[in-house]
Amino acid sequence: MNKKFLGLTAGLALFLAACGSETATEESVKVSVGVVSEVEVEVWEDVKERLVDQGIELTIEQFGDYVQPNLAAQAGDVDINAFQHVAYLESFNADNDGDLTHIGYTYVSPLGLYSEKVEDYADLADGAKIIIPNDVTNGGRALLLLQAIDLITLDDAAGTEPTLNDITDNPKNLVITDLDASQTARALPDVDAAVINTNFATDSGLVPSEDALFLDTDNISEVSEIYKNVVATRADDADNETYLKVVAEYQTEATAKKLEEVTQGNDVPAWD
Template structure:
């Protein structure tokens, strides 16, 4: 099994890595004289339309730095890591640290974070009630079926008093770790990409922001509760990242991609396309 601690080494090194990225100068004059056909192509995998919008803006700025960024959109949270592991893409940007940790542990992988992107809220939504206090006895709530997003969803529900979890389970509890459930809530565990569609069929649902916005929901206006309402309480493991294969952690081209993402220009478009919901994680 490949060493899992590569992930944590990557996270621990992010501060130094990001500082190095931020201080590097780009040879924009020579890049401007280089035809796009001579640029180096980098393929990056994303999941949502929102992430496509943001990375297209980054890609337009990278052209003058000798990089053609090709954005590959996936429809679920599994394939971007599989594609990165297989070498079909060079980077991906869709997941937080906890999700990558779980993927590595379950797939004998050593994919590694090389830069923070944003913190995305996880929200509780409903078409049946307007306040989470109104959630009734025996209600059905949909949550993501993967360990990390599912665990985060359960922690959100604990934060508003609907359930109580075994503290020993940390950031990755499961429904089996619920020790108090006063309203006898039942849980429907679904693929994260499918939960927004299930909203009419359940009493409430915990939905990732990218899928919420893709389905027309506005987290700040439509969510009954967002776990980022207290941003300081969101652990580093829930900060989204750009991931690469461990062998590419020092790749200078990939560092340039990360550095161009971590700019005021990206922060502005991120704020615009997510209606202020996603917060730059490199500034936290």
């Protein structure tokens, strides 16, 4: 084989290698999203498959509580997260000097009252023990739920984030205590009732539409927009075109159908 041909072959190989490397770089943009529940992982896996055609490689990281996904996003360990509503995001920023901002809505997830002791919340006995999430926003929403079904009365001045100290009337002398949201479903057997976030309820095998004594979305008109779940990222990345493409792919009919499938219709799309 002559040397000229060998030289051309080697040159062509180097050219193709270089082009291949450049093409791979251009075609694959990596984005990481932090979520909390297995249900959210399943939905985002569906989005991930659809993003491939747009040259976006999505990595999904599941966390075990509501604090770590925001800390990870703030530190840049994940690019975006999708697990929380507006109220919780604002509370996190205020408490942690954060600058996370939402770049698109995902869904509204009901908060439910569950019990293994009674089949109707009206049958809760005097002095019954009830647990609620211990963070300000979900805890406040839980208290508003209990007020909606006339178990307690809250001070009007408390607004959308009441605390246990804002209970002005408790006719059944309910013993209401708070617990990390991720532990409420596990603690259900030990109390008379528990207010549980949908993601933790479904992860524990509960079906909110069937098992809850009451869902606050049963009175959807009274569920504030601050309880819409969102995709969040650092303020400096709020206009990141790739992140916005991820959000746009999430906010599609395909995702709405996936939400319907994996949540049995409990989570309602919130982007329209």
